[in-house]
Amino acid sequence: MTTKSILLIDDEPNIAEVIAVCLESFKGWKVQKANSGKAGLSLLETLKPDAILLDVMMPTMDGITVYQNLQKNPLTQNIPVIFLTAKVQVSDRERFAQLGVVGTIAKPFEPLKISDQIAEMLGW
Numbered sequence: 001m002t003t004k005s006i007l008l009i010d011d012e013p014n015i016a017e018v019i020a021v022c023l024e025s026f027k028g029w030k031v032q033k034a035n036s037g038k039a040g041l042s043l044l045e046t047l048k049p050d051a052i053l054l055d056v057m058m059p060t061m062d063g064i065t066v067y068q069n070l071q072k073n074p075l076t077q078n079i080p081v082i083f084l085t086a087k088v089q090v091s092d093r094e095r096f097a098q099l100g101v102v103g104t105i106a107k108p109f110e111p112l113k114i115s116d117q118i119a120e121m122l123g124w
Contacts, residue, residue: 004124005030007047009040009066010055010084018111019053019084026115027124037061041069044076051102051122056085067099080122084109 006023008031010016020031032047034040038061040054052070056063063083070076080102085092088106096104103121105114118124 003028003030004051005032005047005049006051006053006118007032007034007040007043007049008053009034009037009058009063010053011035011058012055015055015084015107019109019114022111023115023118026112027119029115037063037066037069040066044070044073048075049079051080051082051118053082053084053105053118054101056083056087056096064099067101071100082118082121 006029008016008019013035016033016035020033023029023031032043032049034043037058054063054066067081070079070081083096083101083104084107085104086107093104105117
């Protein structure tokens with residue numbers, strides 16, 4: 001069995017660290033972090049993660065713009081994406097689903113459950 005890898009793109013370092021520790025500790029997944037959409041897209045020039053966790057609300061380039069860029073690139077368009085967001089209205093979730101993301105995890109999230117949520121969304 002190969003180790004799953006996830007690219008986590010989130011501008012909040014404390015949240016990113018909590019998520020990374022949870023995913024690495026509970027599931028043994030390898031987590032790479034990027035602190036902005038631009039940094040995440042840059043990392044994807046050399047990385048081929050099994051999935052991407054993407055914060056929706058970030059300065060400069062939001063998660064939706066990052067996602068749209070991923071979809072335009074044949075090398076990244078098939079990587080499953082899960083949004084992380086404080087936008088939890090039903091209309092927001094429906095809009096995200098229409099974009100084609102695998103799922104949405106609401107912030108604040110439950111650290112002890114986030115790895116199971118991700119595994120379920122990705123079928124891992």
